[in-house]
Amino acid sequence: MSATRRFQIAAIPADGVGKEVVAAGREVLDALAAGSAGAFAFDWQEFGWGCEYYARTGRMMAEDGLEVLRDFDAIYFGAVGWPGVPDHISLWGLRLAICQNFDQWANIRPVHFLPGVRSPLRRADLSRADLSGAGDTDLDWVVVRENSEGEYAGVGGRNFSGRGPGGEVGVQSAVFTEVGCERIMRFAFDLARTRSRPKVSSVTKSNAQQYGMVLWDDVFRRVARDYPDVETESVLVDAMAAKFVLHPEDLSVVVASNLHADILSDLGSALAGSLGLAASANLNPERRFPSMFEPVHGSAPDIAGQGLANPIGAVGSAALMLEHLGLPGQAARLHAAIEATTAAGVLTRDLGGTASTGDVTKALIDGLSI
Numbered sequence: 001m002s003a004t005r006r007f008q009i010a011a012i013p014a015d016g017v018g019k020e021v022v023a024a025g026r027e028v029l030d031a032l033a034a035g036s037a038g039a040f041a042f043d044w045q046e047f048g049w050g051c052e053y054y055a056r057t058g059r060m061m062a063e064d065g066l067e068v069l070r071d072f073d074a075i076y077f078g079a080v081g082w083p084g085v086p087d088h089i090s091l092w093g094l095r096l097a098i099c100q101n102f103d104q105w106a107n108i109r110p111v112h113f114l115p116g117v118r119s120p121l122r123r124a125d126l127s128r129a130d131l132s133g134a135g136d137t138d139l140d141w142v143v144v145r146e147n148s149e150g151e152y153a154g155v156g157g158r159n160f161s162g163r164g165p166g167g168e169v170g171v172q173s174a175v176f177t178e179v180g181c182e183r184i185m186r187f188a189f190d191l192a193r194t195r196s197r198p199k200v201s202s203v204t205k206s207n208a209q210q211y212g213m214v215l216w217d218d219v220f221r222r223v224a225r226d227y228p229d230v231e232t233e234s235v236l237v238d239a240m241a242a243k244f245v246l247h248p249e250d251l252s253v254v255v256a257s258n259l260h261a262d263i264l265s266d267l268g269s270a271l272a273g274s275l276g277l278a279a280s281a282n283l284n285p286e287r288r289f290p291s292m293f294e295p296v297h298g299s300a301p302d303i304a305g306q307g308l309a310n311p312i313g314a315v316g317s318a319a320l321m322l323e324h325l326g327l328p329g330q331a332a333r334l335h336a337a338i339e340a341t342t343a344a345g346v347l348t349r350d351l352g353g354t355a356s357t358g359d360v361t362k363a364l365i366d367g368l369s370i
């Protein structure tokens with residue numbers, strides 16, 4: 001028998017429902033490994049970083065946290081943020097600290113409709129023929145988010161001119177580099193070539209933002225010339241928001257800046273049925289650092305601790321992690337288990353069901369043996 005492949009995974013559940021969905025994801029992954037007849041296994045190390053850690057220590061993660069994380073094969077993350085800690089402190093102190101320092105410049109956010117889940121696009125009063133293509137099986141696109149610069153570069157200042165209350169000034173600059181734009185666009189084009197519809201839609205706002213976004217457009221046009229087999233379009237972000245709703249069937253790979261993709265991918269996951277379904281991967285494609293896998297949603301303080309959290313976004317993120325670790329067949333098994341679970345109507349409250357986080361987790365594990 002060949003030796004077991006062991007993967008060292010750092011788990012950072014962090015705050016709120018992050019704890020519940022990471023626990024669920026770990027259970028599903030361990031069940032997958034247990035059924036692999038020793039082919040692979042996960043060695044977990046959990047880190048209790050987040051807002052409670054901040055309350056005790058004044059830091060969102062240990063001082064040597066990045067050094068500790070560096071040697072792991074991957075990071076499995078929950079969500080960060082809790083009332084009492086300003087969101088910009090919690091986000092920059094943990095999630096963005098990891099993304100930026102580990103150069104996880106490509107954030108992948110797939111969106112597709114699941115059987116048994118009702119999209120808000122499917123209005124009860126419309127027949128299927130009236131849905132502008134928004135049926136429940138034919139929508140499938142990936143938002144590729146530039147994850148290292150743009151509007152989240154952290155460049156700016158507040159009250160730098162010494163003005164007092166009532167006269168303060170805040171400046172938040174967006175940073176676009178040719179290298180940063182080019183690498184995310186090539187990533188998007190390479191991804192498009194693997195899909196049934198090889199198309200890349202670039203999201204821009206170059207009509208109003210004449211520096212960074214014009215550079216973005218120039219690089220998009222230049223990179224596109226190297227991929228003549230890939231269909232392209234460039235769409236203003238406001239028009240793209242409308243297109244997500246009205247013509248989602250026309251999308252395959254959507255490449256966008258940090259802020260634009262952040263917003264559009266939430267819209268995409270809401271259209272697929274719930275924010276709780278959306279998975280994501282923060283990739284360092286060169287593999288110089290570990291990549292991080294996390295659901296798109298936040299810590300959801302409104303439902304945390306009640307067993308209401310939908311674990312599917314976290315489990316879908318685990319599937320992206322398996323692909324990254326070189327286990328695409330196992331990732332496909334997770335996707336199949338997700339589809340079997342929703343098709344069977346085992347749905348949490350956000351999807352109109354009554355199942356608990358634990359019920360869905362159990363159904364996902366049962367679905368692995370189908």
Ligand SMILES: NC(=O)c1ccc[n+]([C@@H]2O[C@H](COP(=O)([O-])OP(=O)(O)OC[C@H]3O[C@@H](n4cnc5c(N)ncnc54)[C@H](O)[C@@H]3O)[C@@H](O)[C@H]2O)c1
Nearest residue numbers: 079080081082087275276297298299300302303309310350
């Ligand atoms: N990646 C991250 O860690 C991340 C992302 C977004 C927001 N946040 C943080 O999370 C906190 C709450 O932010 P928010 O309320 O704007 O966004 P949120 O994603 O936490 O919640 C938005 C809505 O979606 C619901 N929801 C989210 N996840 C769900 C799940 N798994 N199952 C069922 N319903 C779910 C919530 O109940 C809420 O109604 C803030 O502190 C924010 O900064 C963190």
